Amino acid sequence: MFGIWIAVLLFFGTSPGEEVCYERVGCFTDGLPWTGTLSRQLAGLPWSPEEINTRFLLYTRHNPKAHQEISAVNHLTIQASHFGTDRITRINIPGWKTDGKWQQDMCNVLLKVEDVNCINLDWSNGSRQYIHAINNLRVVGAEVAYFIDVLVKKFEYSPSKVHLIGHSLGAHLAGEAGSRTPGLGRITGLDPAGPYFHNTPREVRLDPSDANFVDVIHTNAVRFLFELGAGTVNACGHLDFYPNGGKHMPGCEDLITPLFKFDLNAYKEEVSSFFECNHARSHHFYTESILNPDAFVAYPCRSYKSFNAGNCFRCPKEGCPTMGHFADRFHLKTMRPNRAYYFLNTGTFSPFARWRHKLSVKLDGNNVTQGSIFLRVGGTTGKTGEFEVASGTLNPGMTYTNLIDADINVGNITSIQFIWKEHSILRSQNKLGAEMVTDISGKYAYKSTFCSQNIMGPDIAQILKPC
Structure with a gap:
């Protein structure tokens, strides 16, 4: 994974100004703001929907173990499935190079607590390499928006009942879908990806304007080249949560000690484990929060240092939100006269709630x-x-x-x-x-x-x- 990101920095993409158009999802350019900015000098054009082959895998309480593949292109597959128009729909969206395990775990826990339509998105064909994934997520985001549009037009389903839960690149993919879907209910960003998204315009990355409510959990929010982080340093929601300071999670190994072993292959494994641990904690925290409505209370504070000093322990008169699944219960969730950062501590291992x-x-x-x-x-x-x-x-x-x-x-x-x-x-x-x-x-x-x-x-x- 480390080597792939270095390759991203050395990769020279197509020259700005080109455009591709695809039936159903529209046209895409590689001009500004997608390419040519300081953070995105090398991005390019996305692949076709056919090459990416985005799949929507439905789980409900009627079929909790075996998915039903549904398609907006053939809306009769939705009609013939266990999809319920009276239920909330939660769509789990992975980032690049994923095996889908966290999505399956998420559906398993959601269906224990709620009678929902739980959909796992599969865009693995288009997300195996990071440089391709950052381009392809625009087409996949358009596919998700088209899916929601079919629900609205064919089944009179309100977009306010749709919740997109995206990890890493999947968070920005959810933002792309939300920007195309007026009235989308909620997006949860689980440690939104940093490389190629730091300090980019809001059209490129997840942003509060992408849904009625956007909440974000940061677990590796440091720059890749300076502190070896996979997440974005930018706050990008109505509520941004920073467990344990949001940079490095307790229980995830440091990268300094293994250097003294002088074993390059072992160090590569340590680096991969380090990224996966910190970056993945976001969806572990979210999954655990589903079963603990009162856990993960987060406190508004200027900095993590001030929070740990006890300066922000008492919740303000308007109260404190809880990080994770029940963040939407916070009555001031979309009020942002001044952007607040919300801090809390977690445990080293599961159960993480404190x-x-x-x-x-x-x-x-x-x-x-x-x-x-x-x-x-x-x-x-x-x-x-x-x-x-x-x-x-x-x-x-x-x-x-x-x-x-x-x-x-x-x-x-x-x-x-x-x-x-x-x-x-x-x-x-x-x-x-x-x-x-x-x-x-x-x-x-x-x-x-x-x-x-x-x-x-x-x-x-x-x-x-x-x-």
């Missing part, structure tokens, strides 16, 4: 000591979790505060136990306790306070009561 708490402990005790303090909390969901609040020098009278991204959704906290562990292996007479614990948790910054007047030895639980 729930943020701000925990403060006012410490009581008989001596300053070295140790760690933990809170064991229970909440309205019936689940419990144990979180470390501080470690090192523990000074009675001090208040210790920590932001916790919990891997368990305990809900609003209803019970708290304080536990501390001493770092010394020698027995001591030190005792500590939590005089007051304050928790701010959840999307609505629910605040709860618990108190106690007891102090305990190490490893003994202190039970606090609401105060």
Whole structure:
């Protein structure tokens, strides 16, 4: 994959000014803005629809395992299928060089939760090489728009009921389809591709004008040549989400350590794995969000650094959106007086969802000591979790505060136990306790306070009561 992108930079395409026209999808030029800009000096003309052979593979609750191939060219195939005009339609659109696995996983999860028309788009003939894929996606986008137009004209189906979910180049492909479809309901961009799309005009890339609502998840939003990224650095939706800062995802290997192995073949594999991991996390996050309507709460903030410092923890009065499938529930989703960036943290491995708490402990005790303090909390969901609040020098009278991204959704906290562990292996007479614990948790910054007047030895639980 690394070698292919380098080849893209060395490839000389056709000279600007040429045009091709195809029945059903219209005409395409290789002039501005498609070619000749700083970001797209080498792009060219797309192939014919016949050569690309775009396929629409339908899954419903009537046929969740075996697809039905439907075609707008022969609309009777739609009529004879399990396509339901009373259902929402979600079309999963891959990028280049894909095996279709994430699309199948997406349909499987969607159909567990919703009675929808789930369509997996297959344009693999036209997307095997990146340089060809960036040209061909215009024809495929026109094919998707034509498919929706047939639904409207032959089946009186509203375009507002169509949701395009595109990964990588598929996100820009969805934008192309949306720009041709007035009233399209929604586009979700899953780490829209960066190379050949950074800082391009909105006609070329995904843009908020392409649908009634456009939400974007960035997981590898860095420039390819400078930080080895596959995603675009541009915000391109009504809501742009940046999990873990949006650049490199926890659990995806770094590229520096393998260099010291001096094994070129192994390093090529590491590079490929690095791109695929970071870039693919976007659709992993989205798929998981389908099953977790209250997970992936994201906070508006100026920067990821400021978010991690806790400066943006409380949601503003208008609330916070959730990243992923239920982003469209945010009531201000299309209001953008000033573009906001939405940040959140995730786990290293699946399940990725995390729930943020701000925990403060006012410490009581008989001596300053070295140790760690933990809170064991229970909440309205019936689940419990144990979180470390501080470690090192523990000074009675001090208040210790920590932001916790919990891997368990305990809900609003209803019970708290304080536990501390001493770092010394020698027995001591030190005792500590939590005089007051304050928790701010959840999307609505629910605040709860618990108190106690007891102090305990190490490893003994202190039970606090609401105060």
